[in-house]
Amino acid sequence: MTDAIREEARKILSDGKVDFVIGYAEGDTPIQAKPVFISRVEDVDKLVWPSFGLINLANYLLRYKTRNTRIGIVAKGCDTRSIVALLKENQIDRERLFIIGVNCPGMLSRQVAREKAGEIISAENKGETWSFTTVEGKKEVSCFDLMPSNCAACRHHAPVISDVVVGDPITEPEGDGYDSVREFEKKSAPERYQYLMSEMSACIRCYACRQACPTCNCDECFVDITQPRWVDKGLDKTDLAIWQLIRTYHQAGRCVDCGACEEACPKGIKLLWLTRKMNLIVKERFGFEAGVDPEALPPLATYEKDDTQEFIL
């Protein structure tokens, strides 16, 4: 995969089709990939196909909204869906974009690795398993166990739009991937509220989740607005919960379940259980899935006369 990506990147750079390519490189700390911007052909070998690459590279496209740059981008299935969501909102130009789509078999998560193994000091890949040296000693975890919930729930491994595709096609698993949501719904309401509050009270408002998300791209986020002040600064529990709830609501029809927010959180707060529910609401109520159909209108920007209105008095 790495070789194929390098090959394509080299081609478009030397043909002058793009000014630079956004891709993944090996990170400095264990089990982390970092985004790189390659503008010279001789640097192409820095590109890799990472094991721990939950960063959504479509995020970086927003910076070039008003600049006349031609960009190559290495995009997983979910990243291409984000690109579609951005195109839909006129955030980027398709003409200035060259998408190296990747048939992504799923990424591994360092949040999960931390959950399974502990505080990791060094890591080594042994094919089907990863061997971690942690503060509590050595631990082996299989790749399957390191998969984040969003990759396990993924039903769009193949790129939705692309100029070239690398990697072998992947058979989509059965089911719709929303089992975890249905499982959570079985809990009682007070339990669910309790869970929301206990997860969100850990938030430190570093906004890594928002910044890591390509579709969180408002010029001014509601949480930063001071007049009126919708959400007080500080660490009040209700403020933190409302911040995440409104962020989730704003993701209706835009979230592609790439998992970048959860992976970015320095406190390891679970965020996908909220956004995935929003995706399910949008799918069941409005028959819409983010970034799958480039032609469909965003669900909250349109309506059907026969939308079910069962909850209205």
Added chain:
Amino acid sequence: MIKLNELRQLYDHLSRNTPRNTPIIGLKKEGNRYYYRPLKSYDEWSSDVLLGNFSPKEVFFPQDEVLFYFKAQKLIESKEEIKPAVLWGVRPCDIAGIGELERMFNQIEYKDPYFMERFDKTLIVGMACTEPWPGCFCTSVEGSPYESKGADIFIYPIEDGYLIETPSKKGEAAIEGLDVEEVSDVSQLEADRRRAEDKIKKYNFEGIADKLKSMVDSNFWDWIHNPCIGCGTCAFVCPSCHCFDINDSSRGARGLRSRQWDSCLFEGYTLETSGHNPRPSGSQRWRQRLMHKFSYFPQVFGSYQCLGCGRCGRACPVNINIAEIAAKAVEWVEPQS
């Protein structure tokens, strides 16, 4: 220096000889991360962990702190009483970080009473790092895994026990009554220090303060900030980042004024009321971050504001390593356009 066979002796001594309910704050596992939290017992302490995921600065400088309350024109002081505390088992880089904060908050003209009260009432028990982590780079920023400066009590783990040093009077008083013999031969420590220092990756930051000063308009910043997504993770985990934001929260005539941590990488950090933003792009914000740590701070206070703990690199969602960037800045040659 004195020698102890078990660290528990010192812990018990401190918990017995401090006023009732004095918290002993040390590294503790919560969820799957390590924080500096009050310990219930010695066994709760995660002794194998070098650094918490978050720094001990929150002990002195909480993320969200009420400064005062008000009712119309009347000011009501915050009633929270600041009690003495023991900060247990912090590493030299974090101690240096606390020192930087103290320098910042304890200037001749301006003293921060909130920070200073906590600082004065806390006994800092430091500990040397025999096994540094990959990602540590304290030796490149004038630190050392065996540096006891700034601590009140400092622990050196040795083969058959622990050597205890008391660099400050406060520390000396705290261990008074601990019934153990003095050790005079501590030559072994020098070898231990060198061995630990050799394990740490060394970067060359020579002349960086002046170099950065000449790079204000450099192209360097344009590509260095590229991967940064502009969150506040690095500043929030940093032991020496001390920027804060002041906010009022009110309802009717009553309200409170509080301060929260802020980060120079937030877009709204420099946003002015008029709507003008003096640092509108990521490259300018990154320039500020690096300049503050490696140029402005050394100019004013004579030492780097980065202590080489490497937390920011580990916590960063996109794996930006400030040491790499600083080292690149030192080597940077402006391309001829």
Added chain:
Amino acid sequence: MEKDPRILAFLCNWCSYAGADLAGTSRIQYPTTLRVLRVPCSARVNPQFILKALQEGADGVLVSGCHPGDCHYLEGNYYAHRKFAAMRDLLEYVGLEKGRVRFSWVSAAEGGKFAEVVKEVTDGVKQVKDTTQFLKKRDWPVE
């Protein structure tokens, strides 16, 4: 709950507000639990307002607009409906007690229906066990 609940009502200017007016001028009796906030259209109500109201101490929230097809701005209430549907389902998912956030369509001619809606919503809020969900505590010292 024992005491009378306090319910914040967002009423659209063209239908529900006029409906409330009609209920008043027709002397129809209904509970005095509502605090009315007039908005130009139900689509003006950002779901954020609802959460803010709960946080600031409202026991319940009612949003009311024109019937589908009757919107003064032709289609505002259709969009509003989609927004509320998404937010409502999300709030239910995170365990907000049922009956605290309600929606209705009331036209300017439906004074009677408005009174019915208020009764129904008030009864619903009275059933709620815990109205402190999302309530922001402000235990500020008095002196």
